[in-house]
Amino acid sequence: xxxxxxxxxxxxxxxxxxxxxxxxxxxxxxxxxxxxxxxxxxxxxxxxxxxxxxxxxxxxxxxxxxxxxxxxxxxxxxxxxxxxxxxxxxxxxxxxxxxxxxxxxxxxxxxxxxxxxxxxxxxxxxxxxxxxxxxxxxxxxxxxxxxxxxxxxxxxxxxxxxxxxxxxxxxxxxxxxxxxxxxxxxxxxxxxxxxxxxxxxxxxxxxxxxxxxxxxxxxxxxxxxxxxxxxxxxxxxxxxxxxxxxxxxxxxxxxxxxxxxxxxxxxxxxxxxxxxxxxxxxxxxxxxxxxxxxxxxxxxxxxxxxxxxxxxxxxxxxxxxxxxxxxxxxxxxxxxxxxxxxxxxxxxxxxxxxxxxxxxxxxxxxxxxxxxxxxxxxxxxxxxxxxxxxxxxxxxxx
Numbered sequence: 001x002x003x004x005x006x007x008x009x010x011x012x013x014x015x016x017x018x019x020x021x022x023x024x025x026x027x028x029x030x031x032x033x034x035x036x037x038x039x040x041x042x043x044x045x046x047x048x049x050x051x052x053x054x055x056x057x058x059x060x061x062x063x064x065x066x067x068x069x070x071x072x073x074x075x076x077x078x079x080x081x082x083x084x085x086x087x088x089x090x091x092x093x094x095x096x097x098x099x100x101x102x103x104x105x106x107x108x109x110x111x112x113x114x115x116x117x118x119x120x121x122x123x124x125x126x127x128x129x130x131x132x133x134x135x136x137x138x139x140x141x142x143x144x145x146x147x148x149x150x151x152x153x154x155x156x157x158x159x160x161x162x163x164x165x166x167x168x169x170x171x172x173x174x175x176x177x178x179x180x181x182x183x184x185x186x187x188x189x190x191x192x193x194x195x196x197x198x199x200x201x202x203x204x205x206x207x208x209x210x211x212x213x214x215x216x217x218x219x220x221x222x223x224x225x226x227x228x229x230x231x232x233x234x235x236x237x238x239x240x241x242x243x244x245x246x247x248x249x250x251x252x253x254x255x256x257x258x259x260x261x262x263x264x265x266x267x268x269x270x271x272x273x274x275x276x277x278x279x280x281x282x283x284x285x286x287x288x289x290x291x292x293x294x295x296x297x298x299x300x301x302x303x304x305x306x307x308x309x310x311x312x313x314x315x316x317x318x319x320x321x322x323x324x325x326x327x328x329x330x331x332x333x334x335x336x337x338x339x340x341x342x343x344x345x346x347x348x349x350x351x352x353x354x355x356x357x358x359x360x361x362x363x364x365x366x367x368x369x370x371x372x373x374x375x376x377x378x379x380x381x382x383x384x385x386x387x388x389x390x391x392x393x394x395x396x397x398x
Contacts, residue, residue: 030054034073034089035064043069049127050076051085055092063089063132066101069119073099075126075150086151088128098129098155102140112164112187112237115141125149132156136175139165148172158184159201163237166190176200179263182223185213187237193218202261202269203228204253207246208235214247224263224274226256226296231282231306232326233317234268239326244285253277254294257346271313273298273348282306282324282366284331292339293358300343300358303330305366308387312352319365330363332370332397340382357383361393372397 023044026037030052037047045068056063064073075087089098097108101122106115119142128151129136136155139145145168152159152175159175162168163186171194175182182198184206185191193215198204204223207213208230220226229246232239256277263269272279275298278288282305293300306328307319315321319328340358347356355362359373364387373393376382386393 028054033058035059038064038066038068038071038073041068041071043071043121046072046074048074048076049087051087053088053090055090056095057092060094061096061107062100063091063095063098063129064100066099066122067104067119070121072123073125073127074123075128077126077149086128087126088130090130091132096132096134097138098132098135098152099124099127099137100135100140101138101142101145106141108138108140110140115164117141118143120144122146123148127151128153130154135159135161136178137161138163139168141165143167145169146171151175152182153177156180158182159198160184160196161186162188162191164188168192169194171195173197178202180267180269181206181228184208185210186235187240188213192216199223200258202258202263202272204256206230208232209237209240209243210246211240211242212245214249216247216250218251220251220253221255222258223256224258224261224269225272225276225279226253226293227251227278228272229278229280229283229286231324231328233306233310233322233324234281243283243326246283246286248278248286248288249290251291253291253296255296257295257297266314268314268317271317273352275299275347277301277343280304280330280333281309282326282328282330284327284329284333287334287336289334289336289338293343294340295342296344297346298344298348298356299360300340301335301338302355302360302362303333303335303371304360305330305363305368307365308363311365329366329368330371331368333372334397335359335371335373335393336375338376339378340376341378344383355385357385359384359393361386361388363387369394370397374398 103117136152154177178201182201189211204220259274277296344356347353
C-alpha cells in the first residue's frame, strides 16, 4: 500500500471514529428521501447516501435544502461502476437550485446584511447535481464550508457557487455546462479553490466582490472565458470596502474558445468575447502568477479598466449610463511568471481584434497605476498589446 493511500484510509478511519463517538450517521438508499434524512439530522450528523438516482419531490425551490449546522452530506460513490456508481441528484418540478445551504429563513433573495444568522459548518462530497435551471451547489451566509469531489452537470446559471460565505475549501470538483459560470466565488472571504476541472461554460471560474480567494492547480478549458476577475458592476452583490488579494497560481488555462457564446441575450455574460484565458476587468490588488495559459484564440491574460471594457458593448452597461459603484481602475495587479503560448492567433473580426495577444493591457478612460508585468515566459517570444504611451506593458508596480 502506498503512503498516499495509507494516509487517506487513516484519515477516513479517524473521521469514522470521531463521527461514531459524537454524532449520528443516517444512511439513505435509492427510493428513500435524502431531504427526509436531512430534516431529521442534528448538528454534526452525517447523511451517507448510497449510489443511485435521487429526485426529491418534497421541495418546490431546491433539490436539497440544508439549514442545520455542521451537517455532512456524503455520497458513497462506487468508481468501479461508472455513471451507475454515482449519487445523482436530478431536478424535479419547479426546483431551481440543486443543493442550497443557508440559515433558516435566508433564501436567495435575502441581501447582504439581511440574514441575522450564519450557518456554521457545511460539508458535501460525492454528489452529481444535474440539470437545475439556476445553481448546482450554493452556499449563502455559511461559515466553514467544504465542497469536495462533486460534479455539477448542466446547472444553467452557476455550477458551484459559494456566495456571502467565509472560510471555505472548494476542491477536486468537476463542473460544466453552465450558461453563466462553472464555479463562482462571490461576496465571500478566505476561500481556497483547489484542483477543480471547469469547462464547457460561458465562464470557467469567476471571482467578484470578495477578499482573500486563492485558486490553485485548477484545470480550466473550453469555456468562452477561462477566468473572470470582475468589477462589482458585473455582479449581483454590492461592493465591499475592501476587495483584494485574489491569487491565481499554478493553474492550467487553455483552449477557452467556446463559440458562439451561449449566454442569454442581454446579459453581461453575453457580451464577453470568446477566446480569453484570464480577464481582469476594473479590479485591483490581485495576483496572476505561475499559470500555464495557452491556445486561447483572442487574449491570454488581459487587464482592462471597467469603463474601457464596457465602452463598446451594451450601452446600458457603460460608465455613462451605468456609473460604476466602485472605482473602475485596474490598479496594483501582479502578472508574473506565467507561461504563455499560442494566444491571440485567431481573434474575432472587427476593430477589437487589435487587442489580440498573449498579454493585453488596455486602459483608455482610467488612470490605472501600480501594475506589474514581469518575468512572464517564454521571454522574447510573448506578444503584447498596451495602451501605455510607449506601447510597453506597465512595470511601475514591480
